[in-house]
Amino acid sequence: MTPGLPQNTLSLSPSQLAPQNIFEKNQNSSTTCSGYCTRCNSLHTFSENNAGKACLELMELFRIKQRIDLESPAHKADPRFSTDYLFGQARGKMFGILECFDVTGNKVILKAFSGQYNGIWEVDGWAPPLFQVDAFEDLTSSIEKKIKSLGREMECYPPDSSERKKLQRERKKLSQDLMKEIHGLYQVTNFRGETRSLGDVYTGHNGIPTGTGDCCAPKLFHLAARKNLKPLGLAEFYWGKENKSQTKESETFYPSCREKCEPILGFLLCGLQGTGHE
Secondary structure: OOOOOOOOOOOOOHHHOOOOOHHHOOOOOOEEEEEEEOOOOEEEEEEOOOHHHHHHHHHHHHHHHOEOOOOOOHHHOOHHHEHHHHHOOOOOEEEEEEEEEOOOOOEEEEEEEOOOEOOEOOOOOOOOOOOOHHHHHHHHHHHHHHHHHHHHHHOOOOOOOHHHHHHHHHHHHHHHHHHHHHHHHOEEEOOOOOEEEHHHHOOOOOOOOOOOOOOHHHHHHHHHHHOOOEEEEEEEEEEOOOOOOOOOOOOEEOOOOOOOOHHHHHHHHOOOEOOOEO
8 A cells, every 4th residue: 555645724825826717728628637836827737648548447447346446356355445335325436547657767557536435545556645544533533523512412402592503603613623624634745846735735716625635636646746756647537426416427537626626736736847748
């Protein structure tokens, strides 16, 4: 297993915010992801190249093996990693492949899934999250119990009572403070060898959405930079039951998301200029 990599949501200065409409420029059909870089004051983009073919091969493996723990022999397959999970109530998930060269010129394929898989952050052969899992679990376990306890306590009071409203405010603040601490665990590394916190590199305008940094592209570029790999192409696809908003269908390719990925990809892609990507 690739080990979890080392790990504050800060207020954003105007210089951190991507100019409005910057993402409408310099787009083309082969671009799979992009992000505004405050250091370079420009939009960095990245293309699919041959990664789509590797994704088709991964889809075929899913059909054959019907699981994602592809490194394990069949007799040691973990039922938690069955792809049946993606066609149930949990619905589907995004998967991605980053095709790279190592320092000796050998091709390396990195793969990632978005978020957790069936409640699990790390699976052998897949890119790890952008934080240390032990630190994440230590942080969230006790606070989440308190949040749930407040929720149960709220049910003891009428909806419009002052007691319930007070508990509701307390629970909301606790949740907000927890999210800031969670974001503080995330660390991202770019191709200049620079490592920053999620709050330092986020260029969005409306705060950091839950799940930022958990998508395939950020995981893959961070891992490639940490391994000193040269990325060649990125492709992402959806596998499983269509999502609740009905915007994603199984076995379909999609670009990296604008809400959560673009605001951090400018930093992550910095340093790739002159390698065939902008």
